[in-house]
Amino acid sequence: MKEKRLKYLFNKCFQNLATPEEQEEFMALVEDIANKDLVEQEMENYWNNFEPVEKPFFEADKEAMWFEIMQHGAVRKYKLWPRIAGVAASVIAIFLAAYFLKNDGKTELKEVQNDVAYKNDIAPGKNAATLILNTQGKTISLSDGNGGLIIKDDKLVYNDGSLIADLPPAESGQTANRKSDEQTIITPRGGTYQVTLSDGTKVWLNSDSRLTYSPRLNQQAVRRVKLEGEGYFEVAKDKKRPFIVSSKGQEVRVLGTHFNVNSYVDEVSVKTTLLEGSVRVSFRSGEAKAHNVILKPNQQSILSSSDITKKQVNAEAAVAWKTGNFRFENQNIRDIMKQVARWYNVEVVYKDELPGVRLNASVSRNRNISQLLKMMEQTNEVHFKIEGRRIIVLK
The missing domain is CATH 2.60.120.1440 (Jelly Rolls)
Structure with a gap:
């Protein structure tokens, strides 16, 4: 019964046809460790049979989607099979990102690519x-x-x-x-x-x-x-x-x-x-x-x-930096900004205290700093200003 229901909800969410109630039910099933094997099997089935339209998302869009999903913890509950772990971000992002971004009132993804969101920008290392x-x-x-x-x-x-x-x-x-x-x-x-x-x-x-x-x-x-x-x-x-x-x-x-x-x-x-x-x-x-x-x-x-x-x-x-990524797992904002400061060669100044802000994310280090900061701002937990090579951190 549970297997059929999960498959049904999987289809509805993937096609973006699920009602808000069905979306909530689906997320509850995904987060339940007891459903690990069923979820992974459905993921593998969809990946093997998935034929996307021509470039449905820009790379920055996919990273932003994955960032949003990580914040909700939906895929951190268990470890994926090694052979599908590498594609999990792409597969899950395609059928879950709409739920997170639509229901949480976050900034639309196209804004992540808009470098003019900041008057200044800084290239990666x-x-x-x-x-x-x-x-x-x-x-x-x-x-x-x-x-x-x-x-x-x-x-x-x-x-x-x-x-x-x-x-x-x-x-x-x-x-x-x-x-x-x-x-x-x-x-x-x-x-x-x-x-x-x-x-x-x-x-x-x-x-x-x-x-x-x-x-x-x-x-x-x-x-x-x-x-x-x-x-x-x-x-x-x-x-x-x-x-x-x-x-x-x-x-x-x-x-x-x-x-x-x-x-x-x-x-x-x-x-x-x-x-x-x-x-x-x-x-x-x-x-x-x-x-x-x-x-x-x-x-x-x-x-x-x-x-x-x-x-x-x-x-x-711990070694995500070696392969060109930032990887944050329930990490304090100050620890995150130390990494950002070293890689982008910037000074970080805190205008507000943010003791309880912790983030989860996997983001490319090859992006300009504005794109990384914009992704973190989508949590509504923290905001930034760029002044020359100084990053101002705000609530």
Whole structure:
């Protein structure tokens, strides 16, 4: 009986023919975890048979629809099948967005694309970084169009193979651990960059971050790097030589795995999130004994000034920035605006206190700032003004 009723309501909502009462009934069924399998089956059926008209929505429209749905929590109650999770935003947005936007009196979606809603606008960040070669006393502004930096034994090249600089040969008897040989790659506010270290480890740096490493990391018994800011690591596996990331009072020790470290100076804690493998996160409080936690996939450690804890999380949300997205899950507006400030290189000023404002969203980082702010304004919880490179936050 329930299956037939869900199918009936699914059809009515998808065709935008449901009455307000049917819409309410349908949403109640969707939000009930007991109906998880039925809902997913209907989603898959519709996706397999769906033939949309030519470009029914602009990309910004779909993002705005998904933003609205996230605010209501309708799809955060359970995890979708991996093979349909990627299309969930498009499918659900098509048949549910009309309900949310029509019944909640939100701003129409076409306004999201209207950049003149703000007198000023700010473009998103881009690939940008500076490389400091300590041995040569040289600073290099890295290209934004070559994909990333690769460290080799005798040279530095871009991902496309083009030469950046030759490295001097190691002196006779020189160790691979000398600090004078270290290199530092720095991303500015509004910048991101990817680097492949000499041992094959890949690192993606978020905005306003700094990674210090040895160009001869592949020769070290212990591969050690230092991070300030945020970085996502795909560590090359080597059972004999551990890889250690030092950041803001903690060390992450691995043999080969995928994880993210958020260690910005203006954050109250250091967060390490594991996607694959296993890591040990440790810190030492004064002269006390070192504290350790072992993380498994989809776990996150939180290091405060005096303690370290761990919890279960959605790891994909923590690394959404790496794939070009903002992902907020019940996140405080001030924490959200810190991310916005770094990526768009802006100053954020609060005219009003907004202690209880928390948002859920998945939004592209490739949009101008006005489009992102407009989406957040649709919640009616917060409003913004752009004055030069300053964002004013209001109730």
